[in-house]
Amino acid sequence: MSVATLTCANVTRPWAPVPPDTHAAQEAACRTPTVATHRCRVLAHRAVNARYRYLRLQADAPVALTTQPGQFYQLKCPVTDSDAPFLLRPMSVYGTGPEPDTIEFLYNVTGVGTRALATLPEGATLDIVGPLGNTFTLNTQSEQWQRVMLVARGVGLATMAPLVQRAAAAGLKLTVVMSARSEADLMRDEFLRSPQARALADVHCVFDTDGSSAVEALEPRIRTLLEATPHDAVYTCGSHRLLMLLQRVLHAHPHITAEVAMEQRMACGMGVCLSCVRLFDRDGDKQFLRVCREGPVFPIRDVVGEVDFG
Numbered sequence: 488m489s490v491a492t493l494t495c496a497n498v499t500r501p502w503a504p505v506p507p508d509t510h511a512a513q514e515a516a517c518r519t520p521t522v523a524t525h526r527c528r529v530l531a532h533r534a535v536n537a538r539y540r541y542l543r544l545q546a547d548a549p550v551a552l553t554t555q556p557g558q559f560y561q562l563k564c565p566v567t568d569s570d571a572p573f574l575l576r577p578m579s580v581y582g583t584g585p586e587p588d589t590i591e592f593l594y595n596v597t598g599v600g601t602r603a604l605a606t607l608p609e610g611a612t613l614d615i616v617g618p619l620g621n622t623f624t625l626n627t628q629s630e631q632w633q634r635v636m637l638v639a640r641g642v643g644l645a646t647m648a649p650l651v652q653r654a655a656a657a658g659l660k661l662t663v664v665m666s667a668r669s670e671a672d673l674m675r676d677e678f679l680r681s682p683q684a685r686a687l688a689d690v691h692c693v694f695d696t697d698g699s700s701a702v703e704a705l706e707p708r709i710r711t712l713l714e715a716t717p718h719d720a721v722y723t724c725g726s727h728r729l730l731m732l733l734q735r736v737l738h739a740h741p742h743i744t745a746e747v748a749m750e751q752r753m754a755c756g757m758g759v760c761l762s763c764v765r766l767f768d769r770d771g772d773k774q775f776l777r778v779c780r781e782g783p784v785f786p787i788r789d790v791v792g793e794v795d796f797g
Contacts, residue, residue, distance in 0.1 A: 521553060522617060522757075529611045530589065536671060539642060540605055541581075542592040544613060550590050551583035553618060556625075556649035557748050557784045560617030561756040562592075564600040565607060574754050575616065576600040577779070579646035579724075582680070590615075593645035593677065619756050620783045623650050623722060623746055627657035632719040635659055636712070638733065640666035640700075643725020644678045646748045646783075650722060655684035659719075662712055663690045666700045666729065706732050713740055723787070724748035731792050745787035751778040766791040 527544035535541050561575035582591035596605050607613060626632040635654055637647050644665070654661060661684065667673040673692060679685045691708070693699040713721075713736065721743055723729050730747050737745050753763035758780030767774050767789045776782065 521548075522619060523548065524614055524616050525550060527590075527613045527615055529607050529609050529613060532607055532609055535593065535674065535677060538672060539593060539595050539674065541677075542594065542604070542607075544590050544592075544615070545586075546588045546590060546615070549587035550618070551585075551587045554580055554583050554590065555618070555622035556580075556653055557622040557646060558618040558620045559646075559756075559783065560590075560592075560615040560619065562600075562604065563614040563616075564604045565611075565613070567603045567606050570599045570603040572600040572603050574600075575756065576604070577619075577753050577756050579748065579783075580618070581645040581648050582652075583649070593642060593648070593674075595642045616756065619779060621781075623647075623748070623784050624720070624744055625650065625653055625657075626719070626744075627653070627659070632657075632659060634662060634716060634718050635720040635722065636662040636664065636709075636718050638664045638666070638709070638721065638723040638729055639678060640726040640729055641668075641672070643723075643748075643750065644674060646724040647722055648678055648680060651679060651684050651688075652681060655681060655687050659687070661688040662716070662718065663688045664693070664705075664709060664712070665690065666693050666705070666726070668695045670694060670696075702728060702732055705729075706736060709733070709736050710739075713743075718743055720744040720746070721787070722746050722748075725750050727792070730787065730790060733787055734790070734792070737787060746784050747787045747790060749778045749783045749785060749790070751783070753779050755779070 525546040525548055527546045530545050531543040533541055559577050559579045562578050563575050564572040578592050578594055581593040594601055596602055639647055665673055665675060679688055693705055698704060721733060723733055737743060751763040754760045756779045758777045763778040764775045765778055767776050768791050769789055
């Protein structure tokens with residue numbers, strides 16, 4: 488068993504301004520992603536439904552050019568009369584653009600940090616740090632890939648929403664399995680977003696309220712979908728139950744690329760504090776890896792579901 492070593496070798500220098508309105512400048516920004524603190528202005532902030540909120544920010548840098556699907560930012564939530572968040576809050580990116588300096592988040596109000604964040608009015612400022620973490624594997628450079636599956640539950644869909652748009656833009660067909668507590672929590676339109684993605688998507692919705700999201704009902708359904716149509720990749724985020732389900736199902740499909748964006752409590756978000764380590768099995772080598780640094784995207788087959796420390 489090994490523990491990933493701490494290193495700052497792949498932390499890049501703070502962002503430096505590039506000449507505006509030039510294709511070369513945009514390409515340069517994409518080739519050299521940076522981790523930096525950005526002062527942002529709140530452009531839009533509203534409730535999506537009873538549980539989730541949408542936040543759109545304008546940053547002081549072209550973050551849309553350097554942020555990839557699966558990556559996240561650390562948000563400095565405000566201090567209010569009733570809440571005083573101490574640590575920054577990690578939040579996956581829900582979308583970027585179309586302006587180069589805009590970025591979007593979709594979040595569930597669950598505790599002190601997000602409760603304070605929910606009070607931010609339009610026009611307020613918010614500091615964010617990123618982009619952090621790695622990105623999903625998506626083959627858009629050849630005609631070898633034809634269809635991918637996305638299995639999403641709850642706010643985990645926010646992490647994969649940029650991946651949906653990237654896949655749809657490449658013309659890949661989408662098998663979408665969406666799980667939620669109830670139909671009111673589903674956010675189907677918020678996940679697919681674009682007409683192109685909706686046209687390419689075969690959507691299957693399951694709910695806690697009618698029992699269709701239960702493992703014993705969902706597992707054979709996903710097996711049937713994978714057996715009926717060839718898939719090149721499977722992605723998921725946010726649910727340990729779905730992750731373990733997919734590990735079992737994918738035993739019969741070793742050729743399929745399979746990735747999960749892990750959700751884990753973290754403090755620094757940069758790999759120093761080691762609060763977000765998870766156990767992985769890489770070809771028989773058990774390794775504790777940092778979700779914020781080596782992830783948050785990992786091969787589904789590598790995740791160790793239960794840890795026995797003996």
